[in-house]
Amino acid sequence: MTKAATVRVPEGMLTWARDRAHVDLKDAAEKIEHSEADLIGWEAGADTPLSALRTLAGLYNVPLSGFLLVKPKQEQSRSVDRRSQAGIAHPRTNAALAEALNRATGLQSLAEELHDALDVEPFIVVAESDDPEALAEQERGALGITVEQQLAWGTEGDALRNWRLAVERRGAYVLQIPLGDTDVRAFSVRGDPPVIVLDRNDWVRARIFSLAHELGHVVIGGSGICVPGAAHAFGVEKWCNEFADALLAPRGSFANDPDVARITAGEPPSDVILKRIGNRYKVSPAVVWYRLMQTKAISTAAFNAGWDDWSRWRPNPAAGGGGPTTAQAVVRDYGVMLPSLLLRATKAGVLTDADVSQYLRVRGDALNSIEGEIATRLAS
Amino acid sequence: MDENAKPAYVIDTSVWLTLRTVMAVPGMWARLNALMTDGRIVIPREVVDEVGLHGDRLDQWIHDHKGSHRPTEDVWDLAIEIANEFPDLVDIRKKFDADAFVIATAIAEKAARATGIFPCEVYVVTNERRKFPGKVAIPDACDVRGVKVTDLTGWFMFEGWGV
Numbered sequence: 001m002t003k004a005a006t007v008r009v010p011e012g013m014l015t016w017a018r019d020r021a022h023v024d025l026k027d028a029a030e031k032i033e034h035s036e037a038d039l040i041g042w043e044a045g046a047d048t049p050l051s052a053l054r055t056l057a058g059l060y061n062v063p064l065s066g067f068l069l070v071k072p073k074q075e076q077s078r079s080v081d082r083r084s085q086a087g088i089a090h091p092r093t094n095a096a097l098a099e100a101l102n103r104a105t106g107l108q109s110l111a112e113e114l115h116d117a118l119d120v121e122p123f124i125v126v127a128e129s130d131d132p133e134a135l136a137e138q139e140r141g142a143l144g145i146t147v148e149q150q151l152a153w154g155t156e157g158d159a160l161r162n163w164r165l166a167v168e169r170r171g172a173y174v175l176q177i178p179l180g181d182t183d184v185r186a187f188s189v190r191g192d193p194p195v196i197v198l199d200r201n202d203w204v205r206a207r208i209f210s211l212a213h214e215l216g217h218v219v220i221g222g223s224g225i226c227v228p229g230a231a232h233a234f235g236v237e238k239w240c241n242e243f244a245d246a247l248l249a250p251r252g253s254f255a256n257d258p259d260v261a262r263i264t265a266g267e268p269p270s271d272v273i274l275k276r277i278g279n280r281y282k283v284s285p286a287v288v289w290y291r292l293m294q295t296k297a298i299s300t301a302a303f304n305a306g307w308d309d310w311s312r313w314r315p316n317p318a319a320g321g322g323g324p325t326t327a328q329a330v331v332r333d334y335g336v337m338l339p340s341l342l343l344r345a346t347k348a349g350v351l352t353d354a355d356v357s358q359y360l361r362v363r364g365d366a367l368n369s370i371e372g373e374i375a376t377r378l379a380s
Numbered sequence: 381m382d383e384n385a386k387p388a389y390v391i392d393t394s395v396w397l398t399l400r401t402v403m404a405v406p407g408m409w410a411r412l413n414a415l416m417t418d419g420r421i422v423i424p425r426e427v428v429d430e431v432g433l434h435g436d437r438l439d440q441w442i443h444d445h446k447g448s449h450r451p452t453e454d455v456w457d458l459a460i461e462i463a464n465e466f467p468d469l470v471d472i473r474k475k476f477d478a479d480a481f482v483i484a485t486a487i488a489e490k491a492a493r494a495t496g497i498f499p500c501e502v503y504v505v506t507n508e509r510r511k512f513p514g515k516v517a518i519p520d521a522c523d524v525r526g527v528k529v530t531d532l533t534g535w536f537m538f539e540g541w542g543v
Contacts (some may be wrong), residue, residue: 010460063470068480073467106472109473354393358477
């Protein structure tokens, strides 16, 4: 029988990778079907079976080459955990969240390098006011989305695509990553370019709100690991919720909505009416409920009585359709502008097709179809 | 080293991906098979993994020619040396990242062939260019380590292929 190939990983690097991935020793040992003692030994620099090392690389989301270095690469954390301001007493980071944070930070540093190489315009922080209503109005202008356009969008999916593309054109990258079994629904990473990450498995309208909430962090030059729309948020989290409400349902237009006008005139805000308003603006009933209070269509007491329920309301999950193509999945996960930047870099000779396929985690011959999908999104 | 000896090529993933489209050119399969038969194509195991198996004929061809594969464990210590001399070569943002292994394989192959029956030069074939200012890519590290490097076009020209 041939002896399994073994190699030695520089001491400390396996521990670094495991800590970075937020995987505990027991889970890691179980996944690779070895004992914890084996893993402790390997982390201390003992001979490691190459097959186990490959599995660990996959589990920790680093390439095998990451275990060649004698000291870890510098990675700057640029996102502040705001969950305590959203009512989470003891925020925890699990493997799914760690993977999303690492991925977003990595892609941001890549985009930063490419922006330098390709001379891309920097993201402009525009905040001239700390009033969320005023800043939301200003930002809506920068995004170039009118209320008339918003009301004319056919579906909530169209709304998410249009908001997202507008934010990307504004200069921030918007990723969608499954955040798994975590209380985090979105986060933003400070820097140029800023990066916003939405939970891919969240309800579409919740993602629209999360996008607007994170944009709030970004336009004031901040960041956050967040629970957008949390019922009893305070501090900057409350501010970003108000910014998002104001961005998605501008006060003037909202107050003039015929259903809102009827509620203001005294008609009870029934579920049907609330959802009808939400359908017009492609926002959740929670946004409508909050705006009804802010525009004084309902009293604070009425708002408080219904807020906990509406802030948690979600529709029943829709039945799944067919899976997306590779190109569609890339645009869903990375948006339009980031893959577009990477493809531009290949044309400029800064990256190879192989580089791009590794960054986007797709096969190399998918790049043409991705370019086609991007063009379709931009043209539609 | 025999100046007239034909070189061997350690081929990077970037080149294999481009080759997929070139293989439709008449005569390409015969040329590639001839190089393989002569033992002049070398493929690091990490490149084999990075290329993957996606139903493409060339992917399958790469996987099937195991005699050209070079095990990762054989070059691991050399790859550690290369990676720490040129940390830019290691990109933890990627899922697969074979750069350090490609250069380590070329150095090992060069040493092995220098003492063989038919000593020959070894080239790294990569489409990577010198990338961002102040960052080291495969060609830069090859220059420092005295490993010859070329791209797909250069490789074809060495072989006198008029495609």
